[in-house]
Structure formats: C-alpha cells, structure tokens
Amino acid sequence: MSDGAVLHVRGRVLVGPEDVRDELWVVDGLVTFSRPTAVGLGAGAEPGSGSGSASGSRDVRTVEGWVLPGLVDAHCHVGLDAHGAVDAATSEKQAITDRDTGTLLIRDAGSAADTRWIDEREDLPRIIRAGRHIARTRRYIRNYAHEIEPGDLAAYVRAEARRGDGWVKLVGDWIDREHGDLTACWPGDALAEAIAAAHEEGARVTAHCFAAESLPDLLAAGIDCVEHATGLTEELIPVFAERGVAIVPTLVNIATFPQLAAGGEAKFPAWAAHMRRLHERRYDTVGAAHDAGIPIYVGTDAGGSLAHGLVAEEVAELVKAGLDPAEALSAASWGARAWLGRPGLEEGAPADFVVYAEDPRADVRVLADPRLVVLRGRPVA
Numbered sequence: 001m002s003d004g005a006v007l008h009v010r011g012r013v014l015v016g017p018e019d020v021r022d023e024l025w026v027v028d029g030l031v032t033f034s035r036p037t038a039v040g041l042g043a044g045a046e047p048g049s050g051s052g053s054a055s056g057s058r059d060v061r062t063v064e065g066w067v068l069p070g071l072v073d074a075h076c077h078v079g080l081d082a083h084g085a086v087d088a089a090t091s092e093k094q095a096i097t098d099r100d101t102g103t104l105l106i107r108d109a110g111s112a113a114d115t116r117w118i119d120e121r122e123d124l125p126r127i128i129r130a131g132r133h134i135a136r137t138r139r140y141i142r143n144y145a146h147e148i149e150p151g152d153l154a155a156y157v158r159a160e161a162r163r164g165d166g167w168v169k170l171v172g173d174w175i176d177r178e179h180g181d182l183t184a185c186w187p188g189d190a191l192a193e194a195i196a197a198a199h200e201e202g203a204r205v206t207a208h209c210f211a212a213e214s215l216p217d218l219l220a221a222g223i224d225c226v227e228h229a230t231g232l233t234e235e236l237i238p239v240f241a242e243r244g245v246a247i248v249p250t251l252v253n254i255a256t257f258p259q260l261a262a263g264g265e266a267k268f269p270a271w272a273a274h275m276r277r278l279h280e281r282r283y284d285t286v287g288a289a290h291d292a293g294i295p296i297y298v299g300t301d302a303g304g305s306l307a308h309g310l311v312a313e314e315v316a317e318l319v320k321a322g323l324d325p326a327e328a329l330s331a332a333s334w335g336a337r338a339w340l341g342r343p344g345l346e347e348g349a350p351a352d353f354v355v356y357a358e359d360p361r362a363d364v365r366v367l368a369d370p371r372l373v374v375l376r377g378r379p380v381a
C-alpha cells in the first residue's frame with residue numbers, strides 16, 4: 001500500500017472461530033473495524049481483489065473473502081537446511097516461501113544461523129526464536145546444535161534464553177548408537193536445573209521427543225511444550241493435559257518415519273521398529289491428546305529436510321487426526337497466536353492476515369490457496 005492508502009476487506013472476517021464480522025479496514029498498517037473518516041462509502045468496489053476508486057483523500061483498495069489472522073507455524077527453522085546453517089539469501093527465500101503461503105508468525109524451533117536481521121525486514125514474517133538447539137554430544141543432526149554434556153545444560157539454556165525470543169529448544173531424545181534405539185538425552189536433575197534457569201529468564205522450554213521414555217523427566221522438570229510427541233502414552237496424556245503442556249505434532253514430518261526406519265534398518269533394527277510403531281499410531285496419539293484437552297499447535301518442521309510452506313498440509317493432517325476443522329485452524333491461527341502472546345484480528349493490532357476465496361472452516365484445504373496475504377498492513381502476496 002502506498003502511504004495513506006486504505007485497505008478495505010469485506011466478506012467474512014474470522015476474528016475468532018465464532019466471532020465473524022463483515023469487514024475490516026487497514027489504516028497505517030493497523031486493523032480497525034470502524035470506517036476511516038476520510039473514506040467514502042466505497043461504492044463500486046469489485047468482488048475479488050481490485051482497486052477501488054479514490055474516495056475522500058485516501059485511495060481505497062477493496063478485497064473480498066474470508067479473512068484469518070496471519071497463520072502461525074509453531075515449529076519451523078529459518079536459516080537451516082539438512083547440513084546446518086545457510087546464508088542470508090537462502091534464509092530470505094525460506095521466509096518468503098512461508099510468507100506467501102500465509103505464515104506470518106513463526107516460532108523458530110532452533111536455528112544455527114543468526115537470523116536477527118529478519119526483524120528489520122518489513123516484508124518478512126515475524127519470528128519468535130528459540131535460539132540454537134541444545135543437544136547431548138553426538139546425539140543430533142550434525143552442525144545443528146550446541147552439543148554438550150549435562151553439567152553444562154543449565155548454563156547453555158540460560159544463554160539461549162537470553163539470545164532468543166522467549167523460548168529454548170532442547171533435544172530430549174535421539175538415537176543412542178550404542179543402545180541401538182532412542183533413549184533420553186538428559187538426566188532428570190540436569191533438566192530440572194536447566195528448565196528452572198529458563199523460567200527465571202522468562203523463557204519457556206520445548207523439547208524434541210519421539211519416544212515415551214524421555215517424557216516423565218521433562219514433565220517433572222516443568223517443560224512447557226513437546227515437539228513431535230509421538231511417544232505420548234495413556235499414562236502420560238492426562239499429566240500433559242493437567243499441566244497444560246502443549247504439543248506440536250509435526251505430522252508432515254512424522255510421515256517420513258518409515259523412510260528413516262528403512263534407511264537405518266540394517267544397523268539399528270530395534271530403533272527402526274520403534275520408529276515404525278510411533279508412526280503407525282501417530283493419528284491415534286494426536287487424537288487421544290486432543291480428546292484429553294492437551295493444547296495442540298501446528299508446526300511443519302520446515303527447514304531441516306522438509307520444505308517451507310507446508311502449513312496447509314499440516315493443518316489437514318491435524319484434521320485427519322481428529323481435530324475438527326475450526327480447531328485445526330485455531331492451532332495455526334487464533335489459538336496459536338494467543339499461546340505465543342501475539343494479537344489476532346483486534347482493533348489497533350498490526351494488520352497481519354490472509355484472505356481466502358472460500359470458508360476455511362468448511363474445508364481447510366482452502367489454506368493452500370490464499371487470495372491475498374497482508375503483512376504489517378501491506379499486501380505482500
């Protein structure tokens with residue numbers, strides 16, 4: 001939008017799953033539900049995306065459709081590829097791919113690159129960083145993490161809490177090659193000290209966990225969120241629910257487990273069998289977590305081996321797991337924003353939203369084809 005221009009969106013503005021308004025306006029980059037005074041009645045606005053005529057002292061562009069707050073990818077990695085940190089040009093491409101699919105708020109679940117420069121870029125999504133992954137020595141993907149031993153965990157967690165934007169990311173379990181299977185990476189006392197340190201710094205802690213075995217110590221230590229969470233069991237689910245520990249299932253990523261298992265079968269048959277079991281029950285696991293009331297958020301795990309821009313697919317996966325479409329949408333919009341402490345479509349909030357041609361509550365596949373993406377009040381895609 002040029003300076004002084006006004007964007008008028010009309011149709012169905014989904015302020016919340018049940019809170020639907022007829023229109024919103026964007027003035028000076030902010031959302032308002034009151035017609036700006038310098039703007040006329042907007043006669044002659046065309047359906048779809050089009051420029052209205054000048055009216056009053058401001059140009060008005062009118063767009064019609066169903067409006068959602070900017071989508072949230074709560075598990076995404078910008079600045080990372082399968083081999084580690086990438087350069088700024090590659091990071092920029094990743095962020096633009098996410099943006100163009102409607103993802104305007106990213107919780108970066110660990111990156112080896114310093115992407116702080118993105119905060120200066122008005123045209124790129126907002127990022128909430130978890131710093132760099134913290135893993136046990138030789139127990140994670142090469143070049144990704146600080147690889148350390150338990151005695152140093154609290155100090156590293158405190159440092160990443162200060163570097164990040166309110167989150168710290170641990171690798172809670174990984175294959176133990178001597179053991180030939182997934183095992184927990186950290187003793188309980190080290191976790192308790194480290195998570196207390198993060199909380200003292202005002203940061204929340206999340207952990208990558210595939211297996212069930214890593215979860216009790218993390219729960220006891222006060223973990224705030226678990227990534228993947230394929231190991232949730234009948235015994236653990238009520239504890240997660242009672243404590244409000246969120247999960248980000250990353251089902252698009254979990255779909256690759258059989259492939260991973262096949263690759264590691266010869267050397268690590270027990271691990272491969274374990275991964276297959278976790279994969280087979282993935283929808284039941286997420287469905288049971290949801291039924292128990294565990295908060296669930298959308299995360300694509302883009303940026304390691306997975307491509308960016310898969311938010312629509314992950315929402316569809318959650319529907320497959322048993323969330324109804326409005327709940328799955330909330331996991332990528334209203335609910336996720338509230339969880340991360342960022343506004344949705346509120347009076348005076350930054351105008352970050354996505355317009356669709358059809359109702360995404362009726363069919364979440366609509367998310368794959370946004371009509372217009374508006375970031376900080378400017379149409380960007």
Ligand SMILES: [Zn+2]
Pocket residue numbers: 075076077109301304
């Ligand atoms: Zn990840």
